[in-house]
Amino acid sequence: MDYDVIIIGAGPGGIYSAYELKKTKPSLKVAVFEAGQELSKRHCPIDGDKIKTCIGCKSCSIMSGFGGAGAFSDGKYNITNDFGGTLYEHVGRAKAIELMEYVDRINIENGGKGCKLYSTAGTALKKTCMQNKLKLLEASVRHLGTDINYIVLDKLYAFLKDSVDFYFNTTITSLEVIDGGYRVNHDQGSASCINCIISVGRSGSKWMESVCENLSIPAKSNRVDIGVRVELPAVIFSHLTDELYESKIVYRTEKFEDNVRTFCMNPHGIVVNENTNGIITVNGHSYEAKDKQTENTNFALLVAKHFSEPFKDSNGYGESIARLSNMLGGGVIVQRFGDLVRGRRSNAKRIAEGMVQPTLSATPGDLSLVLPKRILDGIMEMIHALDKIAPGTANDDTLLYGVEVKFYNMEVEVDENLETQYKGLYIIGDGSGVTHSLSHASASGVFVARRIAEGV
């Protein structure tokens, strides 16, 4: 065998697997295969000047490369079992928290020292939310910020690069079960190993599905979250963001009894494009450094949709809605809340005259032509509910960018060791459908590395 362990994907799941393998059993021969570039070479060409929208690079620097989808993220490490994945269903609640806290310590040791840990424990905001039919979910969150997150990744790479073989720009095309292990194949050749950790994230979802099909690994359809990204003056949400940084709030709509939730809150942040398999959706992040901060706060409002029979393709449904917005807007659409309420499209003049300066160049349009009525009604209801705890949320000038879609991978059948029915074949991180966040994905990597090092 060429390696004791091959890791496919250098996102947080893959990185923390490699880190923990090297910490606990340095003698193991480990390789990481990554479709994207090394960290220092990752650059999205969108500069807001010459290149304003996605040009569909061969490997998307936002989603792929050392650091995975998390490299230019806001670096919010949420320590909780309430959201971000269902790792606890496999490893137990206490173990999941312990692993996330361990990851937090590594982040602190590698550049994250000084980044604040926010917590919902004991906050009076919980009561205020309850009084207004909103539920605040429990969590502690370490906010690294995009800049410190980069430094942490850089340090982890420096720790790993001399003892782990990294193969960048190398997409694994197929995986074979061989006598005593596995062979991974790519365009330039192949490599064999005793243990294989697959950590391909959301960008590897299609490939992950093909592996499950070829090796008959059971997988079931997951949900898709559809909604918009809200952008408003930071001061409107400052009492929430100063205390909690990110608040995960859930609202149950009166009309349809659907749950609408806030997601990925970025105080003083920017709204960005996200490219998933050629479809342009919206996302957001923010910097820890004051000079890179804006006067706006952004967050997503999402509604989860599940499909089972006869239609199972939740992601396909989300993709179709995102494609529709791309068809109408040539990318992401932006609309003032006041225009949406009045049933008219936004135009560049009304947006320019508004109180909120958009941080993303998007096409002014009409989101009601894109989002299904049930989802849009739920979002509008929630904006009015949030207006009660953060007056000004429902102002006419509040901007809504659409669409934001959170795609989830198929949930792959893995046991309590995150191992498939094949001994030594582990599936972790967002690619497994078990995790949907930095902290859960990283924790799953640490967990599997320890199992391998222990020789389970």
Ligand SMILES: Cc1cc2nc3c(=O)[nH]c(=O)nc-3n(C[C@H](O)[C@H](O)[C@H](O)COP(=O)(O)OP(=O)(O)OC[C@H]3O[C@@H](n4cnc5c(N)ncnc54)[C@H](O)[C@@H]3O)c2cc1C
């Ligand atoms: C803009 C943005 C902001 C975000 N902000 C936050 C946040 O603040 N907090 C939070 O908790 N989460 C955030 N997320 C989500 C978070 O980044 C992911 O949950 C996390 O990165 C998942 O880690 P992972 O290792 O499972 O997968 P990924 O990070 O997706 O990494 C998978 C890697 O595998 C590689 N790969 C895929 N297929 C192959 C193949 N066939 N061969 C070789 N390599 C392959 C990919 O190139 C990629 O680098 C954000 C995501 C984005 C896009």
